Amino acid sequence: MTENNLLSLIIFAPLTGAVINWLIGGRLKNEAFSGLVACGSILVSTIVAFYLAFVANGGALFIEHPVLDHIWTWIQVGSFRADFALGMDPLSGIYACFITFVGLLIHIFATGYMHGDKGFYRFFAYLNLFMFAMLTLVLADNYLLMFVGWEGVGLCSYLLIGYYTKKNEAREAAKKAFVMNRIGDWGVLVGMFLIFTLTGTLSFFDKTVDGTQVQSVFSFVLANMSVEPFTWGAIIAGGLTSVGMLLFVGATGKSAQIPLLTWLPDAMAGPTPVSALIHAATMVTAGVYLVVRSNAIYQLAPTAMWIIAVIGAATAIFAASIAIAQNDIKKVLAYSTVSQLGFMFLAAGVGAFTVAIFHVMTHAFFKALLFLGSGSVIHGMHHEQDMRRMGNLKKYMPITFITMATGWLAICGIPIWAGFFSKDEILYKTFAADKYFPAGKFPGEEILWGIAVFTAILTAVYMTRMMVMTFWGEERFHHEIDAPHHDDTHDEHNDAQVHDDDEEEHHHIPHDFKPHESPWVMTIPLIILAFLSTAGGLVGVPYAMSSLVGVKNANTFEHTLEPVIAETRMESAVAARENAKSHAPEVVQKERLLAGLSVVMAVIGIAIGWFAFRNNPLRKMPKILEQKWKLDELYNGFIVDPITRLSRERLWKGFDLGFIDGIVNGIGGFVMEFGDLVRRTQVGFVRSYAAIIVIGALALVGYFIYYGLKLVG
């Protein structure tokens, strides 16, 4: 066990930044100051995170035991204890590194994007607070502290989505996000209680605190519990499968999976850097983190894993089908994020935990890039987000175009770009789930694989559509859109703050309007992210590919994460591990074949997108897809409205006011009428009532004493 107090610096630096910006930045109203404090504090976190992950004590990513930092004991009641303590092992180390680094880039980008906004300091205070919560989430050494971060990111997400407080759409979206997340939180909460009841601990790591031995949940599970049956009944049996399902309920909330997915696209009402940081790169992948962190539990709960894989695949294709018909550039990316998160859960569900995390990381690179790129487009387009009014932007915004193009290739899965390696491995692991699934046979793998491949084609299609509509074709800056015009959907970050009048803000693009490239504080982060989206996948090249060029051990990523994946003693799990290590020629051959196939699929998808939209960018898409399968209407009509009606009409007006108060008023009326008869007085209202009541009370007391004496007597 290694102790290193530097660990807490990673989370407290952004917290300090947030406090400084809130207290001092609010008075100074100086953008340079606020930006410097915010970016500086994240820079500190980044340096410390990388130092601890790669250098100190041999590097937390490479040593056997996690680096721990016990700060204080938070709650201790009876046998229940929860520490405020951090731990960095390979999993949290990887997360901490990419969160701080991508976060730093997005902070820098935001100083340009938010320039001129009245709430500049407030924005960065929230953003820093988010980093604090997110880093607490991944570095926490127990479930409860993780839950603190989990709730914290939910709060910051709420604050940042609703950042443009004057937009009705933003405040609706913020509330929706918080509430849907809360539904998920219920699952995490109850899951934690069940974990504690089953194992007597909530810690992630075996450790010694103040001389007491604390066992980790996972070592307890591995030592004392065995694999649960693969049945529906296991879900409600109160064992590990129940835990797994409850935690996954939380994951569906935070990571926008079916059925709790509708908040994420709405969340795009927040400023674009927020969408990039919170709703693409970091927070929404917290659900994947939770599942992978708890892999020891899931490996013994095959039902839960199977459901995760199915939900993941279903979400992937569902969201991709919607993305294809959206006209708002950020909405396309939002549904794309939901879809990609589905891929990650599919990977986790089939037992490819390291691959899920690999995709989390590459996705963080290319999706942050795409979002920031879209932010740059929106910035250059005078806050226009509707792609129907874009076109030919490659002429005006070359850097944005080239960098976004790398992100496009990455997400489509063109070889050597980062997304290719991670997505391809997900497809392969799904195809061969029977062999690699730790809990043994995996029913329905072919169907899931088919869905995943089809989704991969769709991904290429909608991304190509987005690129074509934005960067190619003719300029449509003044294009009139016949659909009901909705001004509220614009990312009106200056407008909302500067104009204080109550008039509805109308969006006008001047006639001599020319889009412009963004300033360097915005393009440099794009360039760095473009580089990462291109080369970032090379840390996790699977054996089947690297051996093509004669390199045997190129999958550093998987190798690093291995200690995090619990080694259960189940026969099937042992066999799966053997399988993964054997690299038998026919297996390698099959993997290469599938990889080739998925490249072909990507190319087909791009081709479809190109030929369908290059010359006809405004092609009408099916209405039902544009309307998101009417999911929101469904929820409102069948859940929200009935509950509201029931509460108002039946519970409040019916039961409280009608029934209970009816009885009480009946009695009260009788007493008062009676009192009126007995004693008509001229003294004030209250005193006469009081007198009546006191007399009545005394009479009652007398009666009860008499009765009481008889009872005893």
Added chain:
Amino acid sequence: MDFLNSNLLTILILIPLVGAVLTLAHQAFWKQESQLKWLTLGFTLLNFLVSLAMFSTSAKPGASGFLFEQNVPWIKAINTNYHIGVDGLSFWLLILTTFIMPIAVISTWNAVEKRPTAFYVFLLLLESAMIGVFVSLDLLVFYLFFEASLIPMFFLIGVWGGQNRIYAAVKFFIFTAIGSLLMLVAIIALFFIYADQTGLGGSFDLPSILNAMKAGNLVLAPQTGMLLFLAFALAFSIKVPVFPFHTWLPDAHTEAPTAGSVILAAVLLKMGTYGLMRFNFALFPDQARETAWIFITLAIIGIIYGALVAMVQPDVKRLVAYSSVAHMGFVILGMFSFTEAGMQGALFTMLAHGVTTGALFLLVGFIYERRHTREITQFGGISNVMPIYATVFVITTMASVGLPFLNGFVGEFLIMVGMFQSQVLSVTAAANWNYIAAMFAGTGVIFAAVYLLWMVQRVFFGKLANAKNKGLEDLSWREIGLMIPLLALMVYMGVFPRPFLARSEDAVKAIKERVMHQAGGSIEKTELKPDAAADQH
């Protein structure tokens, strides 16, 4: 020091009482109404400072194991003693009372126009009575204080309340008076049963009665025990209020002046839950256990029902009042789980709810003083004109929603942990009802977010919809100063809950023992031992 240690609680009761008399005298001779609030503030602050002496480590437990214990014969004829003392159950509630009073007084600074003398005298009398409730160890003395606290509140609502004040005050009085009268009967019955069985003459002394019970000298017949238990429980359940006795609360809260609402939420409701733990659990452990399923069911209904009805309230204050029903449901749930975590969580939630809901009522009062309305539809976009107010309100809301690191979370979390560990409900092969109870209670977490955030969204965000709100002034320094200690407590209690929990640990363990002892076995689930579970392999 010795004098203070042995008379501290009496001094705490007397300071407001003497203050009330002096205030009256002051008005009789000088008629300086403008000085009234200063006088009252002085006395309440003094009382708070004196109450801090309870942290003194030099105090030794008295004969019955209570700190600062005092036992003086009062009415010899009926063997009533002025027996007072404090322990882990009442410690923080006392501090909460003395802490919230100055805040309540400051909140009235510009709000009392009608009969200020009477108003402040009632506030001071109320404080004396509330402190008396939490320190009394003699059943009759407790009852007197319990009833005495009713009267000032009745007048505070009835005279200084809103439009429907008479109705609300009478409703408040009828509900609570009926309940406590039955309790009086039970107290008297207990007196005679004690006399009958021990042959020592009757007694109202709680420690003596408990000792007799533990020694087996006083055994209640099951049926008698149940009747007595129910009489006590009814009084306290109405006070809490437990569903379905809750309908007096929204009316009382809505009509009461701000200071009244704050005190009502922060302290008066806690007299109910405190009473259940102090008297019902200790005196009638068997009955408490047998009826636990009823209380747990009602608590869960209260949590969900309170939240659902809060959601559709058009009036902000009524909404906060219904949220109290939900929060107090959690407290009841934790208490009746009969686990250390659950009961500790219940005590903690009592404090947290006092601070947070008190703060919410203050905040509602601020806007009411400016706009003379609390209708949600009258607002919208308030954050544009009152940014500080909006910030403070949102933080307080988050504490009430139960966001970790704010005070609401710790208590409710422990309550649910306790309910999960509990074995008070039946465990069958098909279902563990304790789990199910905890899971249902957990939905309160979702609903709290819904009703509070919906309200916050409609009041604070969006464009400034109503022209009348344009000129609203942000919080004054007095108002900010009022909120700072409350906000600080919300954070402190959320981040460092252990000092609060540590105080009540022994008392909670003792009560849990008491309930378990009568069961003749362990209620808390035996922990899963590694070896035992390994057999499954």
